[in-house]
Amino acid sequence: MKIIIVGAGNVGYHVAHRLSQENKEVVVIDKDHDAVRRITDTVDAQGIVGSGGSPLVLEKAGLREAELLMALTDSDEINLLACLSADLVSPTSQKIARIRSTDYDLYMETFRLKPPHIGTIINPDVEVVKTIDRMIEFPGAVDINEFAEGKIKFVGIRLDEGARLTGISLSSLSSQMNQKMPLITAIIRNDRLIIPSGTDTLKAGDLVYFVSESSQLRKTLSFFEKFKSPVRRAMIIGGGRIGSKLARLFETKDISTKLIEKNQNRCNKLAEMLEKTVVINGNGTDIDILVEENVNDMDIVASLTDDEGSNIVSSLLVKHMGAKMTITRVNKFGYFPLMGTIGLDHIINPGLSAINTILQHVRRGKILSAQSIKGAHAEIMEAVAMETSDMVGCPIKNIKFPKGALVAAIIRQDEIIIPTGNSIIMPGDRIIIFARRTDIPYIERILSVKLEFI
Amino acid sequence: MIRWRYIISITGILAIFLSVAMLFPLLYGFFIQDQSVQPLAYSALITFGGGAFLYRFFYIPHSNYLSHREGVAIVSFGWITIGFFGALPFYFGFENCTIVDAVFESVSGFTTTGASVLNDIEALPKGLLLWRSLIQWLGGMGIIVLSIAILPFLGVGGMQLYKAEIPSPVPDKLRPRIRDTAMVLWKVYVLLSLMQIFFLTLGGMNYFDSLCHTFTTMPTGGFSTKNASIGYFQSPYIETVIAVFMILAGINFSLHFLLLSGKISSFYKDSEVRFYFFLLTGLIACITLDVWKTVYPDLSDAFRYAFFQVASIMTTTGYATADYESWPATSQMILLLCMFIGACAGSTGGGIKCLRIFLYLKYCYKELFSLIHPHAVRHVKIGGNSVPEDVMRSVLGFIGLYIGLFATCSVLLAATGVDLLTAISATASAIGNIGPGLGSVGPAENYSHLPFLGKWILIWCMLIGRLEIYTLLILVLPEFWRK
Numbered sequence: 001m002k003i004i005i006v007g008a009g010n011v012g013y014h015v016a017h018r019l020s021q022e023n024k025e026v027v028v029i030d031k032d033h034d035a036v037r038r039i040t041d042t043v044d045a046q047g048i049v050g051s052g053g054s055p056l057v058l059e060k061a062g063l064r065e066a067e068l069l070m071a072l073t074d075s076d077e078i079n080l081l082a083c084l085s086a087d088l089v090s091p092t093s094q095k096i097a098r099i100r101s102t103d104y105d106l107y108m109e110t111f112r113l114k115p116p117h118i119g120t121i122i123n124p125d126v127e128v129v130k131t132i133d134r135m136i137e138f139p140g141a142v143d144i145n146e147f148a149e150g151k152i153k154f155v156g157i158r159l160d161e162g163a164r165l166t167g168i169s170l171s172s173l174s175s176q177m178n179q180k181m182p183l184i185t186a187i188i189r190n191d192r193l194i195i196p197s198g199t200d201t202l203k204a205g206d207l208v209y210f211v212s213e214s215s216q217l218r219k220t221l222s223f224f225e226k227f228k229s230p231v232r233r234a235m236i237i238g239g240g241r242i243g244s245k246l247a248r249l250f251e252t253k254d255i256s257t258k259l260i261e262k263n264q265n266r267c268n269k270l271a272e273m274l275e276k277t278v279v280i281n282g283n284g285t286d287i288d289i290l291v292e293e294n295v296n297d298m299d300i301v302a303s304l305t306d307d308e309g310s311n312i313v314s315s316l317l318v319k320h321m322g323a324k325m326t327i328t329r330v331n332k333f334g335y336f337p338l339m340g341t342i343g344l345d346h347i348i349n350p351g352l353s354a355i356n357t358i359l360q361h362v363r364r365g366k367i368l369s370a371q372s373i374k375g376a377h378a379e380i381m382e383a384v385a386m387e388t389s390d391m392v393g394c395p396i397k398n399i400k401f402p403k404g405a406l407v408a409a410i411i412r413q414d415e416i417i418i419p420t421g422n423s424i425i426m427p428g429d430r431i432i433i434f435a436r437r438t439d440i441p442y443i444e445r446i447l448s449v450k451l452e453f454i
Numbered sequence: 455m456i457r458w459r460y461i462i463s464i465t466g467i468l469a470i471f472l473s474v475a476m477l478f479p480l481l482y483g484f485f486i487q488d489q490s491v492q493p494l495a496y497s498a499l500i501t502f503g504g505g506a507f508l509y510r511f512f513y514i515p516h517s518n519y520l521s522h523r524e525g526v527a528i529v530s531f532g533w534i535t536i537g538f539f540g541a542l543p544f545y546f547g548f549e550n551c552t553i554v555d556a557v558f559e560s561v562s563g564f565t566t567t568g569a570s571v572l573n574d575i576e577a578l579p580k581g582l583l584l585w586r587s588l589i590q591w592l593g594g595m596g597i598i599v600l601s602i603a604i605l606p607f608l609g610v611g612g613m614q615l616y617k618a619e620i621p622s623p624v625p626d627k628l629r630p631r632i633r634d635t636a637m638v639l640w641k642v643y644v645l646l647s648l649m650q651i652f653f654l655t656l657g658g659m660n661y662f663d664s665l666c667h668t669f670t671t672m673p674t675g676g677f678s679t680k681n682a683s684i685g686y687f688q689s690p691y692i693e694t695v696i697a698v699f700m701i702l703a704g705i706n707f708s709l710h711f712l713l714l715s716g717k718i719s720s721f722y723k724d725s726e727v728r729f730y731f732f733l734l735t736g737l738i739a740c741i742t743l744d745v746w747k748t749v750y751p752d753l754s755d756a757f758r759y760a761f762f763q764v765a766s767i768m769t770t771t772g773y774a775t776a777d778y779e780s781w782p783a784t785s786q787m788i789l790l791l792c793m794f795i796g797a798c799a800g801s802t803g804g805g806i807k808c809l810r811i812f813l814y815l816k817y818c819y820k821e822l823f824s825l826i827h828p829h830a831v832r833h834v835k836i837g838g839n840s841v842p843e844d845v846m847r848s849v850l851g852f853i854g855l856y857i858g859l860f861a862t863c864s865v866l867l868a869a870t871g872v873d874l875l876t877a878i879s880a881t882a883s884a885i886g887n888i889g890p891g892l893g894s895v896g897p898a899e900n901y902s903h904l905p906f907l908g909k910w911i912l913i914w915c916m917l918i919g920r921l922e923i924y925t926l927l928i929l930v931l932p933e934f935w936r937k
Contacts, residue, residue, distance in 0.1 A: 002630065025630035033842060041522075044613055046630040 001025065002066040003362070006052030006082040007073030008035035011098065011124075011351045013043070014333065015072060015358055020044040021377075023441045024362075027061045030073075053081035055089050063090045070358060071097040076104070083116040096120045096361055098354060100241070120361050127353035129245045132327055135346055136234075136300055138217060139325045140226035142207060142345045146214075147382040147432050148411050153214050154185075154380050154432070157226045158345055161204045165224065171198030182210040182220050183418045185408045185434045186378060191337050193378055193436065195404055207340070211408040211432060213416050228324065231255055231299040235323075237284030237314050238305030239263075239270045242329070242350065246302060247277045258293055260284050262305075284314040287321075296322030304329045304348075315344050377437040380408065383447050387427035390446045397421035404436030405443055459512040461527050465535045466508025471601055472539055473502035475592060476585065479543075483581025490581025493546030501539040523934065525614025529598055530926050533917055536597060537561040540589050547582045548572070554909050558901065559586070561913045564593035565920035566802060568676025568772040568889030569880075569912070571902040575681050580662065583679050587669035593920070594673015594802040595643045595707075603636035618925045628708055642710045643802075647672045650699045657691040671699050674803040676772030676889040683774040683897065690758060693775055697765040701734065704769035704797030725837050726798050726809045733795065733808065737788055738764045744785045760785075767792040770804040772889025774897030786892060793882045793891075794856075804887030804919055806856055810849045812836070817846060848924075855923050860885055863915050870908040880904070884915035 001024050005012050008030035016026050016039055026045035029052045030036050036047035050057035052073065063069065069086045071079035079097045086093055095118045097111075104111070104121070111118045134144045143156035159166060165173065170184060187194040188207040194200065202208060212220045221227040234250055236243050239261030247270075250257040257277045261267045267281045282289040284303060295301065301318040303311035308330045315326040327346040330339065339347050359379075385392050391399050396407055396419055409432040410417040410425060417423060425431060435443050476498040483490035520528070541560035545551050555571045562569045563586055572578070578586075592600065596619045613632045628635045647668050654664035663679055670677045680686035684696055702710070705727055712720045721727065738761050746756035759776040766773045767789050778789060796805015816834045824830055833840040860881055868877035872894075879891030880901070890897040901909065918926045928934050 020631070023631075025634070027630050040613075040627070044630075044632050046627045 001068070002027070002062065003068045003070065004029065004058070004061050004063055004066045004086075006030075006069070006071045006079070007098075008032065008039050008047070009072070009074055010331075010333070011354055011358075012070075012072045013039055014351065014355050015070065016045045017043050018355070018359060018437070019362065021437055021440075022444075027066070029057055029061055051078075053078050053085055055085040058082070058085055058089050063093060066090070066093055068094045068096065068362065071095070072354075072358070073098070076101050080116065080118075083118050087116040091117070094119050096122065096358060098122050098124065098358075100125060122354055122357050124350035124354040125241045125245055127357050128242055128329075128348050128350045129249055131348055131353045132246055132302065133249060135327060135348075136231045136325075138221060139228040139231060139300065140221050140224075143209075145380060147380075147409075148416075148430060151214055152409055152411065152416060152432060153212050153217055154209065154408070155212060155217065155221075156188075156207050156209045157221070157224050158340070159202055159204050159206045159208060159224070163204060163225055165202050166204050167201055169199055169201045170196055173202075182212050182216075182223070183408060184208055184210045185380070185406060193404075195406065195434075195436075205340075209434075211418065229299075231325075233297055233299050234258070235260065235293065235295060235298045235301045235318070237301065237303045237311070238329075239266055239279070240304065240306065243302075243304045244270055244273060246304065247274055251276050260289065260293070285310050285317065287317065290318060290321060298323045300325045300327065302327040302329075306331075308332065308335070312339075312342075312344065316342065319343065378404070378435060379437060379440060380432060380434045381443075382430060382432050385425045385427060385429045385431050386447070391431070392425050392427050392429075395422050395424055400446075402435070402439040402442050405439045406434050408432045408434045456521070456523055456527055457514065458527075459514045461524060461531060462512040463509045463514070464528050465532050466505045466510070466512065468532045468597065468601060469501050469505030469508065469535055469539050471505075471597070472536055473498045473505060475588065476501060476543065479581045479585040479588060482584055483579065486580060488579040488581055490543070490547060490579035490585070493543050494581055494585065496546050497539075497542035500542055504539065520614040522614055525618045526925055526928060526934075529615055529618035529921065530929055532598055533564070533921060533926075537564055537913075537917065540564055543582055543585050547579065554906055554913075555902070558909050558913055560589065561916050562889075563589035563675070563677060564597070565887050565916040566590050566594050566670075566673040566675040566770070566804065567884060567887045567916045567920075568670065569883065569895070569916075570677065570889075570900050571909070572900060573902055575679065583666060584662075586677050587666040587675075587679070590673045590675030590677055591647070591669035594675060594703075595640055599636045600640060602633055603640050619921065628711055638711055639707050642707050642714065643672060645714070646699070646702060646710065650695065653695045653699075654692065657689060657695060659687065659692060667696065668699075671696055671771065671773075672703050672802065674700060674703050674769045674771040674797065674801070674887075676766070678773060684762070685775045693758065693762050696773065697762050700765050700769045700771045700773075703771075704801045704803040705730065706798045706800035707802075708800055723837070726812060729812045730798050730808045734764060734768060737768065737792060741781075741785045741788055744788075745781050748782050749780065763789065764792065767888060768795060769797045769801075770886050770888045772883070774890060777896065777898045779892060779896040779898070790879060790882065790892065793879075793886045793888050794860075796886055804885075806853060806886075809836075810852060813841060813846065813849045814853055817850065852923060855927065856885065859915075859918065859923065859927075863911055866911050867908050870905045870911070872904060872908055880908075880912060881915060884912040885919035887916060887919050 003019055003024050003026050005016050005026060005028045008028050012028060016028050020026050020043050027048060028036060028039050028045050029048045029050055031051055033049050036049050039045055040047040048057060048061050063086055071082040073079055076099045079099060083095045083097050086095060097118045099121050100123055108121050111121065138144060140157060141155045142158050145154040147154065184196055186209040187196050189203060218227055232255060234255050234257045236247055236257060236259045239259050243259060247257050247259050258280060259270060259277050260280045260282055261270060262283055264281055267279050271279045280293060295318045301323045303314040305311055311328050315328040319326050326344060327348060328344050330347050330349055336347060407419050410419050410423060411430040412426060433443060476494055480494040480498060483494055537560055538557060541556035544559045545556035558571050598615050598619045602616060616632055628638050650668040650671060651664050654667060655661060666679045678684060684693060709721050709724055709727060741760040741764055742757045745760060746753050750756040762775045763778055778786060794806055795811055796807050797803025799807045799809040813834060820832050820834055823832055834846055864877045864881040867881055868874060876893035876895055879893055880895045883889060883891040895901055
């Protein structure tokens with residue numbers, strides 16, 4: 001599968017990186033010689049220096065043989081132009097564009113049906129707000145992904161020092177706790193991914209991922225001592241595009257919200273835009289303002305300014321002052337592993353949210369959606385088991401599965417099955433598969449190779 | 455940080471790979487029942503054992519990301535390891551063979567130099583002759599590029615290796631994935647080789663000789679199965695076929711790929727190829743005129759030998775049809791300069807490469823131009839595109855290093871007691887991966903009489919030249935080894 005990416009910025013780089021790891025043919029176009037160089041130096045992709053909006057450059061990049069064009073530059077205009085040019089060169093190609101301005105929101109349908117025929121428009125700001133929305137639903141969880149229209153959740157939690165589950169091997173956990181155990185699919189310990197077997201034990205500081213039915217999630221979270229009451233009071237630091245979108249979301253959810261913004265003019269604008277939110281003019285790292293606004297009572301404080309340094313400082317500060325949960329916007333991917341160490345668990349990044357959404361659209365065959373796991377080289381995906389797939393009709397333990405992959409749940413009509421080795425996947429079942437990124441091409445193959453045959 | 459264990463385990467894999475390659479001449483030797491079976495069988499066993507040992511005992515679980523330094527280290531140590539293991543059949547197979555002679559022959563093979571220490575090539579068992587040709591063929595397109603193409607384990611890191619083994623001033627990737635790129639290059643290489651075998655057998659050469667000569671023409675290597683090299687055949691047809699394929703092998707393989715995929719215009723529009731043909735024609739004309747009447751009374755003979763010899767030296771192959779040491783000094787001097795120019799970037803040839811010379815000349819012109827117009831803004835362009843400053847710098851640096859290395863090594867070689875002309879031409883010939891030189895290492899002689907130290911100097915020159923200076927030379931820097 002050949003994919004052309006326009007824009008070698010942060011998002012373009014990471015999408016190219018992931019896709020090349022999954023054995024796709026990736027060509028990246030950017031005007032900046034150095035940005036292209038950075039990609040071709042570290043990623044197994046072809047780089048072309050030139051404007052992505054130019055049909056000639058797109059042609060040179062081999063758009064005619066490509067199945068997908070992704071316009072991922074920082075500029076909405078160039079992304080639209082690239083899609084338009086691509087539509088001229090190769091009308092059959094799929095197109096994904098990253099567009100931030102809300103002005104286009106109303107015209108998305110038009111873009112899809114008429115030239116430039118953009119199949120998917122991704123707004124990183126919207127994606128990031130969606131991510132935050134999922135986070136605050138269950139404040140105890142670090143990472144929540146939804147599958148099967150929200151019926152199944154894939155949740156990551158951080159085990160605290162002295163939690164009652166630490167030091168017990170997984171196989172004896174459920175008997176010791178006198179409770180049914182959720183299926184623990186992965187543990188991230190010191191930035192390394194462990195696919196646990198029964199003999200592994202949980203340790204404090206582990207990021208534990210498990211699959212749970214949405215209706216059972218409260219119970220499961222309390223099992224891990226991680227259930228916290230839902231958010232009532234929130235503070236947002238930074239009234240930019242993301243901050244204002246989030247404030248509006250909180251208003252619809254009846255969460256009482258305070259929004260701190262440095263810039264006086266922007267505050268005026270925000271006050272005009274928002275209804276119930278209290279807009280405060282001030283600096284998010286200013287202790288006096290934070291005390292004045294009762295930060296210690298907050299269920300959640302989201303630091304969302306453009307400056308990641310002050311976001312981190314604000315979050316540490318408010319956590320110290322007693323806020324229950326912090327969400328920190330961090331732009332540099334390289335800082336992510338550091339965040340767990342300094343105690344900031346909920347990290348968001350518009351690029352990363354966009355990348356995850358983009359990657360979901362690239363999956364082929366009957367893969368419905370896929371989510372990557374925080375900081376680790378693994379993904380969890382939802383797929384339909386085709387009648388012709390190798391996975392159907394035999395017990396799971398007999399399926400030739402790579403070491404780093406497992407079936408985390410089976411959904412048969414309305415029933416949700418947490419599989420054991422003897423479970424059998426039936427045609428039409430939806431299955432949730434967890435896999436290391438390097439095994440994804442293989443998984444895709446056993447899911448869809450015979451599909452293409454039909 | 456360099457993961458040495460990982461690097462050593464990968465060189466182990468390369469050695470295992472090499473032992474598999476040894477099976478081909480072994481099977482052939484077995485089939486025709488000659489003396490090469492025993493040495494090849496021993497070598498294959500030792501190489502396999504050694505490779506398996508290195509792989510097994512140094513193996514660590516790794517991510518397949520490779521840093522640039524690790525890529526350089528793998529390619530450098532991979533080539534050194536292969537050079538030594540590849541010497542085993544010669545060590546076991548030649549009478550009274552010293553280690554240095556075996557390694558010289560092997561490195562000269564893998565680096566596609568074609569300089570030999572053998573006095574009587576025709577006396578060798580055929581299995582060993584086949585091995586001698588096969589290593590040139592493997593080394594020509596690059597044994598590491600071959601492993602990238604067929605072994606999936608190198609994965610993402612393959613690119614660092616690719617860049618270290620085929621360093622080109624303007625790297626071009628034919629396909630988005632490195633593995634596909636390597637595969638495409640090898641396919642073109644195999645296709646051209648098949649074509650050459652076909653044409654050679656058509657001219658009456660037997661299958662064994664056409665296979666061996668194809669194996670040494672396509673990589674611009676120069677080992678022959680005959681003592682008199684191509685001169686043995688005394689056939690204008692065979693000479694023409696070989697000369698044409700040498701010239702083809704000296705062209706960027708990306709262009710061959712474009713040509714085969716139907717983009718003919720990109721071939722003759724390429725500035726480097728134009729420059730390459732311009733130089734070839736010019737130099738052939740000069741030498742033809744120079745040797746006409748002085749050596750060969752007939753113009754057609756003069757052209758025939760000049761054409762073959764210029765093609766052979768310029769593409770850094772090193773076959774001979776005539777003893778050019780009996781030619782006038784002008785011709786010899788031109789041939790010596792050809793050794794420095796070399797073939798096109800991205801080809802199997804060695805030398806400085808036409809592209810670098812071309813850019814260098816343009817740069818010189820630009821410098822002179824800016825003396826006349828101090829405020830002029832002028833770019834060095836190739837094919838209508840400006841050459842980025844860093845590429846230009848690396849070209850200048852390369853030429854500087856090349857000349858510096860040549861100067862140092864020829865002084866060192868002279869210090870071992872070799873005469874002046876031999877020292878100069880042998881060094882130029884080794885760094886440029888050509889083969890024969892002038893003086894006592896001319897086309898009619900060989901390298902066996904060189905002193906022990908002299909051979910070692912040339913072995914390193916060949917390796918450094920094959921990996922285009924930078925790759926092997928940065929290993930000498932203390933910074934490379936610091937943590």
